Amino acid sequence: MEKYELITPCHFGMEAVMKREIQDLGYEISSVEDGKVTFTGDAEAIAYANVFLRTTERVLLQVGKVEAETWDELFEAVKALPWEHYIPKNGKFWVAKANSIKSKLFSPSDIQSIIKKAIVERLKKVYHMEWFPEDGDNYPIRVSFMKDVATIGLDTSGVSLHKRGYRRMTVKAPVTETLAAALLMLTPWKWDRILVDPFCGSGTFPIEAAMMAADMAPGMNRNFLSEDWGHLIPTRCWYDAMDEARERVNLDVETDIQGFDIDGDAIKAARENAKMAGVEKLIHLQQRPVGSLSHPKKYGFIITNPPYGERLEEKANLPGIYRALGERYAALDAWSMYLITSYEDAQKYLGRKADKNRKIYNGMLKTYFYQYLGPKPPRKAD
Structure with missing residues (x-):
């Protein structure tokens, strides 16, 4: 099976707990950064991480990391990524969230717009299509800029993983x-x-x-986008x-x-x-x-x-x-x-x-x- 870099965001300060959970599942840690842990895993790892991990909000499949200080650089770098490997001809795709820290490109809405355009241009060329119906499965994309490096991932979870499916009734000031x-x-x-x-x-x-x-397992009573x-x-x-x-x-x-x-x-x-x-x-x-x-x-x-x-x-x-x-x-x-x-x-x-x-x-x-x-x-x- 193909190996992927999988990103699991968590609450700041909880990285060590998240790391231990992933290692207990048997996967190899690639990096630990503020608010996220990255590990290597195959398709099976995506399913197991979504079902078994208790402390992450979602599981992202990393499509690529690109460095960009200008909008043109971002467009070309994203366009060069192999999007056709992930998104089929009728896939519905959009940049669901973008954030930027200590980077020259800092407008979330502009980052979202440029990345969407770059993906469209890539897929037009590969699929020989001028227009995409986007009436198939959902492929939300999340982008995180840190010091001019954008980490781009597909959200495999969909609804946040803190929603286990049991909390139908709630009261004020709950912890997730x-x-x-x-x-x-x-x-x-x-x-x-x-x-x-x-x-x-x-x-x-x-x-x-x-x-x-x-x-x-926290995810055994719910569904996942992927x-x-x-x-x-x-x-x-x-x-x-x-x-x-x-x-x-x-x-x-x-x-x-x-x-x-x-x-x-x-x-x-x-x-x-x-x-x-x-x-x-x-x-x-x-x-x-x-x-x-x-x-x-x-x-x-x-x-x-x-x-x-x-x-x-x-x-x-x-x-x-x-x-x-x-x-x-x-x-x-x-x-x-x-x-x-x-x-x-x-x-x-x-x-x-x-x-x-x-x-x-x-x-x-x-x-x-x-x-x-x-x-x-x-x-x-x-």
Whole structure:
């Protein structure tokens, strides 16, 4: 099978998690840059990456890298790429997104327009056609300029991979499924350890944790744009990936994953979402305030996305919420706590400084991932 360079974008700061996921699938890393990891793989790798990777937003098939400081240079360089290898005569193609950092060509709309024209000119010459019906399968193109070098890729995923297909109901201020999975992977939590999210909202942290515990692939209940690209990715690649995903699921795993929230509508949404994901029996969900957080066992984890107070009237409640969380955490025996928030005074009201703190952009919002590290449990006797 032909080898491709495949690009997997991720949240800034999550590159190491993404890299480890790709290596666990058995693929070779080509490069790790801010917000993306590139690896080498064949057609089967495109299917497996889309189905199994938890922390990427999409999988891009790299068509080429071109250097350009002028519009003419960009046009000629893009026109020289072998677009006919990827896009058939009736393919519908467009530049879905372009961005530019530290480059002389910086207008996204102009980059999109020039690249589309260059591809059309290439395909007119190769296919001996003056007009393209574009009534076939979709081939969205994404372009990223960095220091005058444009990386050009086809989007194999379509709808962003954070849309697993289970979150039909949502509440305000959710973290995306991909970010929740990445944050869980940044902690030492494993399926046999206790996990509690006292601000679970629509259930993203508990559901992603339960899917990990059950070894449930994040993409097994959704479709991907490139399933229609039979000339590039044989149908059997998708069948193989989906068959393996189904075989790996283990819903008999013993878990202690809890989610609770003071908002009854949030718990209702979380239950509906957990059911859609197929993990409702692995999670205990309950309406209760953070002030009633307790657990009799040791060495558990709080992993949560507490309120940020984005609206002015909510800000007044934040000191009390974070103070209650800090007090309940302090009362737990040998637990760890990880929380993502944009609230600048979080540590003050939690009552102690975090052992580690990582800055993460959740969309355009600057947040902090505060990490309170509890002791490791004793090794289990063999």
